[in-house]
Amino acid sequence: EAEVAQSPRYKITEKSQAVAFWCDPISGHATLYWYRQILGQGPELLVQFQDESVVDDSQLPKDRFSAERLKGVDSTLKIQPAELGDSAMYLCASSFNNSPLHFGNGTRLTVT
Amino acid sequence: KQEVTQIPAALSVPEGENLVLNCSFTDSAIYNLQWFRQDPGKGLTSLLLIQSSQREQTSGRLNASLDKSSGRSTLYIAASQPGDSATYLCAHDRGSQGNLIFGKGTKLSVKP
Numbered sequence: 001e002a003e004v005a006q007s008p009r010y011k012i013t014e015k016s017q018a019v020a021f022w023c024d025p026i027s028g029h030a031t032l033y034w035y036r037q038i039l040g041q042g043p044e045l046l047v048q049f050q051d052e053s054v055v056d057d058s059q060l061p062k063d064r065f066s067a068e069r070l071k072g073v074d075s076t077l078k079i080q081p082a083e084l085g086d087s088a089m090y091l092c093a094s095s096f097n098n099s100p101l102h103f104g105n106g107t108r109l110t111v112t
Numbered sequence: 113k114q115e116v117t118q119i120p121a122a123l124s125v126p127e128g129e130n131l132v133l134n135c136s137f138t139d140s141a142i143y144n145l146q147w148f149r150q151d152p153g154k155g156l157t158s159l160l161l162i163q164s165s166q167r168e169q170t171s172g173r174l175n176a177s178l179d180k181s182s183g184r185s186t187l188y189i190a191a192s193q194p195g196d197s198a199t200y201l202c203a204h205d206r207g208s209q210g211n212l213i214f215g216k217g218t219k220l221s222v223k224p
Contacts, residue, residue: 004155033210042116042201042214043156056211091155095210100146103155
């Protein structure tokens with residue numbers, strides 16, 4: 001079965017450094033999502049793309065976070081500068097025509 | 113603020129028991145409700161999706177019900193197995209299936 005691919009699997013960075021995460025959705029899935037999950041909490045939506053366009057980024061901290069999906073396929077989420085409170089699991093998901101979301105295994109970020 | 117509450121936060125049962133996980137939500141305008149499974153350090157797997165016009169969905173040993181008027185959903189797991197051990201999250205949306213509001217989850221442990 002096709003999967004959503006994310007890399008890296010784990011990332012440790014010092015605060016004030018820049019960090020980037022990559023996601024490759026399931027082929028043909030036009031909608032891509034980035035969620036953040038703090039330990040012990042449920043995921044929260046950061047940004048939603050439809051093809052290459054941002055549909056919803058109302059919960060994205062735009063002073064330090066950016067996301068792009070230039071060709072409407074894979075996507076990158078960047079944090080600059082990273083803060084201690086950014087330590088979390090960053091999950092990418094994709095869907096097709098309002099079908100249930102397929103999640104990747106996430107990137108576990110630790111900021112020291 | 114929309115809230116999703118899951119009770120209990122953790123549950124430990126012997127193998128073979130039938131069990132019920134509870135989810136309550138404050139938003140009366142929910143559209144779809146989903147139940148997900150999350151294994152430690154992994155992404156989320158969609159288990160059941162109940163659309164607005166439906167009251168329940170079944171898949172194998174799993175049955176989920178939705179009562180929008182009371183703001184509640186339940187996930188029933190029959191004849192539990194050690195492989196069912198995971199965190200179970202419920203989430204709802206308001207018509208955009210990707211913009212999900214999650215609960216904190218119920219951590220289930222099934223003892224052999």
